[in-house]
Amino acid sequence: MPGSRRRQVTLSDIAASCGVSRATVSLVLRQSPLVNAQTRSRVEAEFKRVGYVYNRAAASLRTRRSSSVALVVNDLSNPFFAEFAAGVDEALAGAGYVTLLGSTGESAERQQAVLLSLMEHDPAGVILSPAEGSDTLRVRQAIGMRAPVLVFNRELRDSGWDQLSLDNADGAHQATQHLLQWGHRRIAFFGGHAGSSSCRQRREGYAQALQGAGIEIEPQWLVETAPTRLEAAAQAGALFARERAPTAAVCYNDAVALGLMLGLQARGRVPGADFAVTGFDDIPEAALSVPPLTTLAADPRARGRQAAQLVLARIGGNAGSENAATQLQESLAAAPAHTVVPVRLIVRASTCAPARP
Amino acid sequence: MPGSRRRQVTLSDIAASCGVSRATVSLVLRQSPLVNAQTRSRVEAEFKRVGYVYNRAAASLRTRRSSSVALVVNDLSNPFFAEFAAGVDEALAGAGYVTLLGSTGESAERQQAVLLSLMEHDPAGVILSPAEGSDTLRVRQAIGMRAPVLVFNRELRDSGWDQLSLDNADGAHQATQHLLQWGHRRIAFFGGHAGSSSCRQRREGYAQALQGAGIEIEPQWLVETAPTRLEAAAQAGALFARERAPTAAVCYNDAVALGLMLGLQARGRVPGADFAVTGFDDIPEAALSVPPLTTLAADPRARGRQAAQLVLARIGGNAGSENAATQLQESLAAAPAHTVVPVRLIVRASTCAPARP
DNA sequence: CCGTGAATTTGGATCGGTCTAAATCGAAAC
DNA sequence: GTTTCGATTTAGACCGATCCAAATTCACGG
CATH class of the missing domain: 3.40.50.2300 (Response regulator)
Structure with missing residues (x-):
């Protein structure tokens, strides 16, 4: 009922109306075993009666414990x-x-x-x-x-x-390995800012996997984009600018992968049928995209x-x-x-x- | 460089090392025009020098302004x-x-x-x-x-x-209207807990639109589910349990709509082709689902x-x-x-x- | 009846700020 | 030379809790 005002009730008020000292009330608040059971219940009843709420800011000012x-x-x-x-x-x-x-x-x-x-x-x-x-x-x-x-x-x-x-490197490594097992030999790393540490690490895992398979990376397989769906879709073309275009791409993350799939479709390619794509993160949408996205889950x-x-x-x-x-x-x-x-x-x-x- | 410790520096410390009172430092902090320009800059320099940080909790304890x-x-x-x-x-x-x-x-x-x-x-x-x-x-x-x-x-x-x-009612009304315009006459309201206020309101808008079109609602058109994709998918069958099965559904929200579409597909129906579905919320996935979801956007x-x-x-x-x-x-x-x-x-x-x- | 120790309770300082009313200080006014 | 006044500064209480050391209470043994 809007109407009942008055300033907020403090520990001192409780102390006053219970006829005990502030220190005692404080002890009750902190469940101290020092205080007498009767006193405790009297004070606790008052807490409820007046709707006391603890002021943590005041307390941590004193205790220096945030x-x-x-x-x-x-x-x-x-x-x-x-x-x-x-x-x-x-x-x-x-x-x-x-x-x-x-x-x-x-x-x-x-x-x-x-x-x-x-x-x-x-x-x-x-x-x-x-x-x-x-x-x-x-x-x-x-x-x-x-x-x-x-x-x-x-x-x-x-x-x-x-x-x-x-484990970014290992994740990208797994994804690349998976594509290698499908038989891909020309695999791009698509999206992300190469400056960011996570992108760098993912690229490393990717590079290592390719190296392990004796494959040399073509410069055009490395495409940078902002890590957004939109940018990724727009940059899809970069993969096919020259000869030895990739047949698969390890993407920086799911957003980029979803964007790339859109971009591919716009070019008449069918991801999951004539071009393979992996993501990273396993966001909820990954399971629902067309086709559902192979990706790395991190919970x-x-x-x-x-x-x-x-x-x-x-x-x-x-x-x-x-x-x-x-x-x-x-x-x-x-x-x-x-x-x-x-x-x-x-x-x-x-x-x-x-x-x- | 982990190693430099000592307790945090307070306004009093600043006051001491500047040779002014705490009150003055406090005035500087609060950009008061009362304080002399020289004093101010001396104090401010000290702030920077020692890396002072304001303790808002202490301040609002006094001011009663959180x-x-x-x-x-x-x-x-x-x-x-x-x-x-x-x-x-x-x-x-x-x-x-x-x-x-x-x-x-x-x-x-x-x-x-x-x-x-x-x-x-x-x-x-x-x-x-x-x-x-x-x-x-x-x-x-x-x-x-x-x-x-x-x-x-x-x-x-x-x-x-x-x-x-x-505007839940209006949103559902719009969606229902849209389906009516496509020529649907048997339209379900699918998903959500009828107990929740938003669901109730949406159902109202839906009911009103149908009423406006002179259509009577069959009980089996009202299906309750938890507002999750999974539950929605599982309940899809309920729509087709009896005669006069609906040809379209206004869904409680996008999650439910996406779930329903999955459930339909599992039954061999093709949402967007032989059954129409609308959502509510316009979550990012809505644009990417198959088919992309007609829905209500609320930003x-x-x-x-x-x-x-x-x-x-x-x-x-x-x-x-x-x-x-x-x-x-x-x-x-x-x-x-x-x-x-x-x-x-x-x-x-x-x-x-x-x-x- | 008094001393003793355990069980409870408490006064008053304290945390880091702000606020009020009053003090201080030159310089201009009388 | 004193008064007055605006500009600046300050002492000290205060916000709502905690903490410490000391005070109080009470039952019990001698």
Whole structure:
């Protein structure tokens, strides 16, 4: 019923109306065994009666223990990251932390602003999926030593922070291998910015697989595009500009692969019948495209949970030292860990034998 | 360089090393015109030198002005909500607020826990896309009068809060009309829980369109399913259980429509050729399915921005009264607004004329 | 009746900012 | 030379919690 106002009720109010001291109420709040059972229930009843809500900000001001974690993600509208974010939030909530969200829209500038703004809210940790073109130094400058950081998905060179990433090289290797087994010999690597670390790693795995098969890569097999469906569709033609055109393509990711398939169809080619395509990520659409896309699955939601676990480990890791400052020191001192998670090939109908001309 | 520790630098430290009082430093922080230009630049230099970062929690403890907004969403992995969240965050960040994320996984229980946890962080406002089966009273109990709320997408009866929703009835009406124009006379409404407000509204629009065409609805044309692809695919058969089977279906949403199309194909029917299907939401996959899905677009990112604007209006709305408590009072007192945004029909290839047997 | 120790409770400082009312300081005005 | 005034600065309380050391209470043994 809009109408009942008055300022919010605090621990002092409770103390007053229960006839005990603020300290006692505080002990009740924290489930201390010190307080008498009768007192406890009296106070707890009052909590309910007046609808008391805890002010965590005030508490962590005193304790110097924050209960939030910042999640900075480059593109929420990408289902891969949305799933990731859901996983992060799930695990953080389970551990009693709240998620501070920041999205950067893949802009290093916005990322900087977002980080600065988030740091003012004193997160206990940061999970960062860096925008393309992030500068390690600037990011460091924004975060300083104030919180442990987990870098996800892209590299941040020499940051000295923990990192969680997919086994990009191995994934691309698997995809290429798969195409080789179908009998392809002319295989392109399509899409992505060669500057980005994930693209570089995927290209490496691809190159290694071809090398292992004794195949030399033609320059025209390497096509760069923005990692979007649209750009990919537009660039499809580049594959067929010259002789020795490829019969298959390992794509940077699913978005690019879906775009390429559209582009192929526009040229009268039939992906999955006379041209083979693989993706990366296994976004939900991959299973529904025509033809369904052979791709590499990484289970982004599980990655999100994992990322959360990793920062939480840095944050709370050392149960031995209760002192928050010391804890931070120790955890920051431990050597940064680089966790690489395997990806698995999901074979669908977009891969096929090379067309016999 | 991990190694440089020491406790974080505070405003008092700055004051000390600049030889001014804490009050002055505080004035500098807040760009007050009171402070002398020389002093200001001296202090600002010190900020940079030592890498000072503002502690917003401490500040808002005193000012009673929070700079965060809670966003509670039922399913982040749904691209519709992911886009929505991105839009919310974009607009909030632009206004200097930070987003506290909470996802409920469509569970009223989790939603309650999430809300309680978020409220402890004292958000200035709440944007809530309620989980199915939310109980207005419990939600009210968690939030109380502590923050203005914007309810998105689903109704929360008698909550007295602002609401932003899609014009569900009109959308379904448009879709049904479109099918009628193709010549269909036996049109089903497929999917969704009839209990949910959005489903009810869509069914209403559908029913009205049919009524307008003088068509009576057969009970078997109304099929309930969970709003997921899988369930929808499994229930496809229900449409053809009896005589007077439909030749087209207005689906609850895109996920259901995509599922239904799969289910149809499994039965040897060809959606877009001998059975017409429409969706709702225009998720990215809708354009890529086979056949591409006729559906209703709502631009979720823009909705997110709009939702953010609406809470911000409640939060900051009254520039006249500087007193925060008074402001909250006034804004909560203003009559709740229900904003309904139009949706537009995107015609693709999943709709066709009825099959001539 | 008093000392003793365990069980409870508490006063008051503290976290890092902001706010209010009052102090300080030159310089212009009388 | 004192008063006055605008410009600047500041002391100290305060926001809502926690923490520490010390105080209080109470039952029990001597």
